[in-house]
Amino acid sequence: MxxxxxxxxxxxxxxxxxxxxxxxxxxxQNFNSLPDTSLNTKPKKYDVDTTVxxxxxxxxxxxxxxxxxxxxxxxxxxxxxxxxxxxxxxxxFEKSIIDAYGIKDDSLNKYIETPxxxxxxxxxxxxxxxxxxxxxxxxxxxxxxxxxxxxxxxxKIKKVDKDVYFISDGVYTTCEDSxxxxxxxxxxxxxxxxxxxxxEWIFLYFGGVPFPIPLPFAVFPIESGRxxxxxxPVFGDDGTYGTYFSRFGYFWxxxxxxxxxxxxxxxxxGSYRINSLFRYAKRYEFNGSLDGSFGNFVIxxxxxxxxxxxxxxxxxxxxxxxxxxxxxxxxxxxxxxNNQITRNISDINDLLRNEAVSNATLFKTWDESxxxxxxxxxxxxxxxxxxxxxxxxxxxxxxxxxYPFRSGSASTKNILETFGYSYSxxxxxxxxxxxxxxxxxxxxxxxxxxxxxxxxxxxxxxxxFNYQERWYNKRIQRYSIPNFEGKDSIITNDVKEINxxxxxxxxxxxxxxxxxxxxxxxLGVKSIRHTVIPSIxxxxxxxxxxDGWGYYDYYTxxxxxxxxxxxxxxxxxxxxxNRESQAINFSLSNIxxxxxxxxxxxxTSKENKIQLLNLGANIGYDFTADSLxxxxxxxxxxxQIGTFFSFNGASSFSLYDYEGKIPRVNRFxxxxxxxxxxxxxxxxxVSLTLSGEKLKSAQTRQTSRPMQESGFxxxxxxxxxxxxxxxxxxxxxxxxISLNYYFNESRPTPNNISKSSSISGSMNFNLTPAWKFSVTxxxxxxxxxxxxxxxxxxxxxxxxxxxxTWNPVGTFRGYMFELRVKAPQLQDLKITKRDQFFEGR
Numbered sequence: 001m002x003x004x005x006x007x008x009x010x011x012x013x014x015x016x017x018x019x020x021x022x023x024x025x026x027x028x029q030n031f032n033s034l035p036d037t038s039l040n041t042k043p044k045k046y047d048v049d050t051t052v053x054x055x056x057x058x059x060x061x062x063x064x065x066x067x068x069x070x071x072x073x074x075x076x077x078x079x080x081x082x083x084x085x086x087x088x089x090x091x092x093f094e095k096s097i098i099d100a101y102g103i104k105d106d107s108l109n110k111y112i113e114t115p116x117x118x119x120x121x122x123x124x125x126x127x128x129x130x131x132x133x134x135x136x137x138x139x140x141x142x143x144x145x146x147x148x149x150x151x152x153x154x155x156k157i158k159k160v161d162k163d164v165y166f167i168s169d170g171v172y173t174t175c176e177d178s179x180x181x182x183x184x185x186x187x188x189x190x191x192x193x194x195x196x197x198x199x200e201w202i203f204l205y206f207g208g209v210p211f212p213i214p215l216p217f218a219v220f221p222i223e224s225g226r227x228x229x230x231x232x233p234v235f236g237d238d239g240t241y242g243t244y245f246s247r248f249g250y251f252w253x254x255x256x257x258x259x260x261x262x263x264x265x266x267x268x269x270g271s272y273r274i275n276s277l278f279r280y281a282k283r284y285e286f287n288g289s290l291d292g293s294f295g296n297f298v299i300x301x302x303x304x305x306x307x308x309x310x311x312x313x314x315x316x317x318x319x320x321x322x323x324x325x326x327x328x329x330x331x332x333x334x335x336x337x338n339n340q341i342t343r344n345i346s347d348i349n350d351l352l353r354n355e356a357v358s359n360a361t362l363f364k365t366w367d368e369s370x371x372x373x374x375x376x377x378x379x380x381x382x383x384x385x386x387x388x389x390x391x392x393x394x395x396x397x398x399x400x401x402x403y404p405f406r407s408g409s410a411s412t413k414n415i416l417e418t419f420g421y422s423y424s425x426x427x428x429x430x431x432x433x434x435x436x437x438x439x440x441x442x443x444x445x446x447x448x449x450x451x452x453x454x455x456x457x458x459x460x461x462x463x464x465f466n467y468q469e470r471w472y473n474k475r476i477q478r479y480s481i482p483n484f485e486g487k488d489s490i491i492t493n494d495v496k497e498i499n500x501x502x503x504x505x506x507x508x509x510x511x512x513x514x515x516x517x518x519x520x521x522x523l524g525v526k527s528i529r530h531t532v533i534p535s536i537x538x539x540x541x542x543x544x545x546x547d548g549w550g551y552y553d554y555y556t557x558x559x560x561x562x563x564x565x566x567x568x569x570x571x572x573x574x575x576x577x578n579r580e581s582q583a584i585n586f587s588l589s590n591i592x593x594x595x596x597x598x599x600x601x602x603x604t605s606k607e608n609k610i611q612l613l614n615l616g617a618n619i620g621y622d623f624t625a626d627s628l629x630x631x632x633x634x635x636x637x638x639x640q641i642g643t644f645f646s647f648n649g650a651s652s653f654s655l656y657d658y659e660g661k662i663p664r665v666n667r668f669x670x671x672x673x674x675x676x677x678x679x680x681x682x683x684x685x686v687s688l689t690l691s692g693e694k695l696k697s698a699q700t701r702q703t704s705r706p707m708q709e710s711g712f713x714x715x716x717x718x719x720x721x722x723x724x725x726x727x728x729x730x731x732x733x734x735x736x737i738s739l740n741y742y743f744n745e746s747r748p749t750p751n752n753i754s755k756s757s758s759i760s761g762s763m764n765f766n767l768t769p770a771w772k773f774s775v776t777x778x779x780x781x782x783x784x785x786x787x788x789x790x791x792x793x794x795x796x797x798x799x800x801x802x803x804x805t806w807n808p809v810g811t812f813r814g815y816m817f818e819l820r821v822k823a824p825q826l827q828d829l830k831i832t833k834r835d836q837f838f839e840g841r
Contacts, residue, residue: 053078067094074113075100079133086129087113096134102127115140122193124157136162150174150220150823152191163193172197172220174823175799182206182799182821184218196220228253231263240299242269249275257282270298273312288319288331312337326367331360333379356381370400390431399423421450430572444471445573463508470501470574475567479555488557492570501551501568503544503576511535526597526607533589544576551576580624587618613639627666630655632680649684653677663748683744691736729772729794729803735765757781770796785809799823 054060058073071077071089077098086100102111115129117140124140131138140157151174154167170189173180186199197220204211233248249263258280265273273295281287293314300307314336321329334356358379365372376394381387399422406417429442451464474494483489516530545552545564554562568575592612620631632652640646656664657672669675739761746754760778767773777789786809795802801822806815 066092068092081119082131082133083118084115084129084131085113085118086115087111089115096132098129098131098133098138100129100131126157131159150197151176151180152189152197154189163195165191165193167191170199172199173799174821177798180799181797184220185210227251231261241267241271241297243267247275265295269301272296284322286319286321288317288321291316291318327362327364329360329362333358333360333377335379336381354383356383371398372400373397385434387432387434390433391428392431393427393429395427397425415452415454418453419450420453421448423448428572441570441572442473443572446470458514459510459512461508461510463506465504465506467504468502470568470571472499472501472568472571472573473497474571475499476565476570477567478553478565480557480563482558486558490555494570499568501573501576503541505539505541507537507539509535509537521597524597526595528612529593529595531589531591531593533591535587535589536584538584539581541577541581543578543580545578549576552578582623583620584623585618585620587616590615611640613637628656628664633677644689646687647684649682651679651683652681654680658749661749661752663752678750679747681744681746683742685740685742688739689737692734729764729774729792731766731769731772731794731796733764733766736763738762755782758787772796 053076054069054071055076056071056073057075060072061070063069069091071086071091073087075084075086075089077084077089077091084098084100087103088101090099091097092099100115100117102114104110105112111127114125114127117124117129117131117138119136126140127142129138129140136159138159140159142155150172152167152170152172154171155169156167158166158168160166167189168187170186171180171183172186172189173183175181175183183205184199185203185205186201188201189197189199191197198217199220200217202215202218204215229251231247231249231251233245244265244267246265247263249261252260252262254260258278261275261277261279263275265271265275273293275293276291278290279288291314293312295312296309297312298307298309314334316334316336317331319329319331323329335358336356358377360377362375363372364374374394374396376391376396378391378394380389382389401420401422403417403420405419424447426445427443428445430440432439432441446467446469448467449464451462453460453462455461474496476492477495478490478492480488480490511533512535513531513533515532517527518530519527545566551567552564553567554564556562564578566575566578591614594610594612596608596610598607615635615637617633617635619633622629622631632654634650634652636650638646638648654664655668655670655677657667657669657674658678659665663680669678739759741757741759743757744755758778758780762774762776764772764774772794774792774794775789778787779785780787789809790805790807792803792805794804797819799822800819803818804815805818807813
């Protein structure tokens with residue numbers, strides 16, 4: 001019969017009379033029931049100061065005079081944060097010693113119910129265990145324990161305090177199998193709780209076979225999260241700069257809110273580079289990083305006539321901060337030397353871009369009024385021309401739509417209540433620099449929009465008025481002087497003066513909506529709905545180039561002709577239009593939708609709505625154009641079937657005839673007997689995505705790379721990712737296919753046709769549950785060439801992962817082979833081989 005004992009071992013426990021109790025008795029269910037005959041005896045102080053819970057399947061004995069307790073059969077002892085389970089447990093309360101060991105099973109010829117010690121979230125297993133619960137020291141023979149995904153075993157584990165252990169004949173691994181695929185063996189190990197394992201003369205075993213050369217010593221981190229330490233270098237050879245010693249440095253975990261990464265590269269032919277990355281974060285408030293590098297690159301020897309030396313630098317700052325619930329600041333700034341991007345290539349996206357763009361924005365909103373203001377800095381650097389375009393600053397204030405005559409309690413609105421207006425103001429200062437030539441332009445732009453939106457019957461009518469006012473401190477003055485050939489040489493000068501450019505436009509639009517519904521009630525289709533949305537709009541803009549407005553001026557050329565020019569054409573918001581415009585536009589939208597029927601045999605089934613096709617058309621007519629008054633008829637169409645198929649396309653048709661290479665002449669096709677419309681352009685894209693059901697095998701393990709510490713910003717475009725950087729394969733998805741086809745045809749005239757088409761996609765499938773094959777890339781069907789195809793073969797080696805990535809054709813062809821441990825604490829334990837594009841980087 002199972003017996004339980006709750007021992008109240010406190011100062012009161014010491015008052016129990018030992019003399020009146022036999023030397024060895026069966027412990028009662030509650031020790032408090034023992035008689036107290038030592039009330040006049042001065043109590044003796046013991047180290048047990050809280051409740052001890054004991055449980056056994058067989059029996060529990062207590063030796064009063066010897067201050068010992070014996071627990072037999074699946075014993076379980078709990079004291080504070082310590083719990084011991086074993087077939088036999090002996091406790092010496094006077095010496096504060098717990099001795100636990102298993103029971104020999106002769107039939108199985110092994111020990112059963114061996115000791116298990118759980119303390120402060122850690123579990124230790126062994127054949128025998130001796131533990132001092134006062135000093136928290138102990139010795140475990142044939143021991144095994146696991147910590148943060150790491151497992152270490154040994155012939156004997158000695159615990160010297162709550163954080164430090166010594167292991168004899170220790171084995172350390174992160175492999176989860178009972179027989180690990182790899183492990184580190186050392187005759188002497190020291191474990192510091194949740195920090196590191198220190199060992200000497202380490203042998204690395206693969207499949208039970210040791211690597212022939214041991215390491216004299218090693219330190220294995222077993223703590224989670226960020227930690228300071230040396231960054232291991234990479235050795236290699238570069239054809240231009242020589243043998244290199246790369247990415248050697250130190251990572252400094254300054255605090256929970258910031259860290260610093262410093263690395264350096266050295267090349268034997270005299271080149272070097274220094275890199276740094278400083279990260280900071282405070283959860284729910286801000287995060288960011290500051291990335292910088294400086295390098296000096298030398299090509300050739302000192303006495304070579306073609307020797308060259310250049311200095312490269314780069315500075316990048318990313319920052320995201322929520323200052324208040326209605327204010328935030330975001331910055332992504334990048335400054336670099338002109339040849340930095342071409343020499344220090346580590347990302348194929350960097351290679352394909354030809355400019356560096358920087359942005360910083362402070363944004364503020366007001367909840368009550370819904371108004372907002374933003375202050376922005378923008379910089380664009382073009383690598384090929386070394387031009388820099390800056391906007392410093394751009395300040396924009398936006399006032400949301402206001403309805404001054406609207407009553408909040410009115411359910412129906414009269415025409416006056418539909419009146420609304422909005423305002424936006426923008427100040428910009430633009431700085432364009434090429435070499436040493438700096439051009440500065442500034443201005444303020446005001447835009448006011450007012451509109452009505454009454455509904456008359458089934459039609460929505462929306463008249464509108466748009467007013468724009470631009471303030472400039474400069475304008476241009478243009479005049480002509482004869483050149484050495486006696487022809488015109490046009491001179492343009494800036495005139496500094498305050499000017500206002502005021503323009504406006506008027507418009508009105510009308511739209512309605514009607515439906516057609518068809519209920520087939522067959523083949524699982526309940527109904528099909530066709531929605532038609534026709535609309536018409538009219539707009540009017542005056543001609544502001546007439547003399548009365550004052551926005552245009554004249555200069556006289558050498559032939560005596562007066563040439564009109566826009567005085568504000570070089571300003572940042574532009575000048576006024578130079579022609580009157582009266583245009584009318586027609587558009588028609590068609591939406592086809594289908595609703596499926598419920599399954600009468602399934603009470604959980606629901607109706608599904610599927611959008612079959614969106615088809616739109618629009619055309620315009622300009623009353624003031626001297627010719628070609630009709631615009632092209634444009635069609636657009638798209639459909640989406642579930643999440644696996646989509647189709648998008650657009651076409652344009654002209655009503656006008658052509659002559660030779662002139663795409664449009666002022667003659668309708670109908671008048672020339674060539675029909676009504678002529679196709680001028682056509683394009684479409686088709687996307688198909690399919691995948692197998694995700695495997696639910698319990699043996700499947702996640703193989704993703706270790707993520708950054710929570711709270712630190714993680715840039716989607718990893719700073720250190722390279723051409724071959726990809727997310728680790730997901731072995732739980734047996735296969736997936738993504739295909740995209742794009743086609744474009746341009747037909748300015750029937751005799752001048754250009755076509756382009758390409759197919760792109762990816763295919764991933766498991767050859768076996770542990771082998772995955774992946775192909776990504778695109779193929780230009782017109783040029784008949786591949787564009788950066790990538791082939792990858794991955795192997796899940798349980799606690800390891802292997803990736804072989806190959807770029808077979810193109811300028812940046814090459815390969816990378818990587819074999820590494822999945823465990824984040826051993827992420828630097830890997831074998832990597834790169835070729836071609838990645839060589840030396």
